[in-house]
Amino acid sequence: MTVTLTDAADIDARDGQAVSVSKLVKQFGHGPEAVLALDGVDLTVAPGEFVCLLGASGCGKTTLLNLLARLEEPTSGSVTVNTARPAVMFQEPALMPWLTARRNVELPLRLAGVKAAARREQALELLELVRLGGQGDKRPHELSGGMRQRVALARALASAGHSPGSDGAVGPEGGAHRLLLMDEPFGALDAITRDVLQAELVRVWQATATSVLFVTHDVREAVRLAQRVVLLSSRPGRVVQEWASDGSERLVEEITDRLREVISSHAGS
Numbered sequence: 370m371t372v373t374l375t376d377a378a379d380i381d382a383r384d385g386q387a388v389s390v391s392k393l394v395k396q397f398g399h400g401p402e403a404v405l406a407l408d409g410v411d412l413t414v415a416p417g418e419f420v421c422l423l424g425a426s427g428c429g430k431t432t433l434l435n436l437l438a439r440l441e442e443p444t445s446g447s448v449t450v451n452t453a454r455p456a457v458m459f460q461e462p463a464l465m466p467w468l469t470a471r472r473n474v475e476l477p478l479r480l481a482g483v484k485a486a487a488r489r490e491q492a493l494e495l496l497e498l499v500r501l502g503g504q505g506d507k508r509p510h511e512l513s514g515g516m517r518q519r520v521a522l523a524r525a526l527a528s529a530g531h532s533p534g535s536d537g538a539v540g541p542e543g544g545a546h547r548l549l550l551m552d553e554p555f556g557a558l559d560a561i562t563r564d565v566l567q568a569e570l571v572r573v574w575q576a577t578a579t580s581v582l583f584v585t586h587d588v589r590e591a592v593r594l595a596q597r598v599v600l601l602s603s604r605p606g607r608v609v610q611e612w613a614s615d616g617s618e619r620l621v622e623e624i625t626d627r628l629r630e631v632i633s634s635h636a637g638s
């Protein structure tokens with residue numbers, strides 16, 4: 370088994386990828402109770418690339434993100450992450466209710482040892498970036514669901530740019546690329562707010578040159594957001610097909626048909 374997890378301080382540009390996953394297998398438990406979640410996943414994400422991971426419920430999308438974030442260990446195969454420590458964003462913003470929006474964004478910077486004046490400046494800059502300039506003193510309960518997710522995005526960008534012990538200006542830590550792992554971050558929002566935040570995310574991604582791996586069930590969302598859409602099979606997950614996205618309705622239909630095939634072949638097995 371090879372497991373390579375590279376820190377920002379040890380950037381390895383051998384294969385030029387921000388993320389490189391090879392023959393990745395993840396099994397939970399042992400014996401008759403064992404669940405094989407992923408079975409031989411191969412995947413790359415280039416620096417600054419936006420990739421959407423699509424698949425039926427339970428196919429192992431979250432497990433794959435957890436492996437990339439080092440929240441889980443692979444059973445076998447290799448995971449190489451050539452970026453600063455990845456930030457993860459979930460469906461729920463998970464903000465600290467007693468902290469203001471600005472202090473929530475500052476939190477990862479604080480944990481990384483960034484000094485007070487610098488982290489305040491960076492948090493305000495990131496809040497501007499997500500169009501929450503002027504809202505930094507509000508607490509989460511004073512913000513709408515969409516605004517809370519914007520705060521979570523700003524916090525994720527703060528977190529992705531820093532490793533513990535780092536200091537300095539907004540931007541990728543030590544010149545390392547940022548990686549944002551997003552697990553259905555807009556799944557709990559109403560359709561209009563989701564639409565606005567999708568556009569915002571693309572703008573922020575373009576402004577920050579962050580690599581993004583975005584998990585969704587929603588084919589239209591994947592085609593709209595991503596440069597590349599990767600379809601996983603039903604459990605155990607492995608990559609079935611990839612498409613370069615042109616954002617077209619025709620591609621939405623093509624991927625939806627393929628997703629239906631994948632789900633129905635699994636249902637019949």
Ligand SMILES: Nc1ncnc2c1ncn2[C@@H]1O[C@H](COP(=O)(O)OP(=O)(O)OP(=O)(O)O)[C@@H](O)[C@H]1O
Pocket residue numbers: 397398404405406424425426427428429430431432433586604
């Ligand atoms: N800690 C765990 N212990 C045992 N089984 C697990 C564990 N975590 C996940 N699984 C199982 O692994 C499989 C993949 O789960 P995962 O959450 O990665 O799927 P998913 O594609 O993200 O699903 P969804 O789209 O519904 O969120 C599921 O069958 C799940 O029950």
